[in-house]
Amino acid sequence: MTKTIEVRYYAQLKGILGKSSESLAFDLPANENEILRQLQSRYPEASEMLSLSRIAVDETYLSEDQIISDFESIDVITPVSGG
């Protein structure tokens, strides 16, 4: 199943991609690594940054083996540096 999802980018990744959000089609269901691989194949120039990133769906981090199919948004969270 392919579903179009709103994807948001931040910080360094936003700079590499030159955009903060877009609607993208994903093959679902998928786990975190599969979502990241789909993004990497679309954006090879951001492959390394994506490999360090986490995926949040509907504003919650995915756990490592969680498989998801029904959600509205993806936030791509590159390594954080708050504080």
Next chain:
Amino acid sequence: MAVIKTRNQIFPQPEQFLVRDSINRDILNQMVSHPKAGAVLLFEGTVRNHTHDSNQEVIALDYEAQASMAQKMIYSICQDVLQLSGIHAVAVQHRLGRVELGIATIVIAVSASHRHEAYLASRTLIDRIKHECPIWKREIFRDGSSQWSQGCTACSATEYHQPKQTKSPHNLV
């Protein structure tokens, strides 16, 4: 019979965890005052003039966040810390946008029955907020250039690049 006063123990409201204006540390300190507290501890993170990995002079930091997610996560971390022994109230504010040299980027106030509980709670809050919350800082240098920070300097590069990590690598809790 004495009336036990029930009150919110997490301050301020979550939509005020992330702020674009300067943080008033005195207000946060007052927010956590509690009759059971024998210790009130204030932590303030500030903009320093150097990075850990470059010789360039830092003049400011610029923060960005996935704000609604960060607010929810800070609240959840505060809830966890309130479960620690002897903790009565916690308050957190973190800056967004540009913050100049020497100015506070985050202030954390905790009240506890005893000092060691306050220190543990404060350190747990700052470590977890740094490692888990979707907040990013860009270092702005004297020569006008800038770079996104490579994360927590207390962690080794190996620990830091564990993208699936959700717990503090400092293993404080």
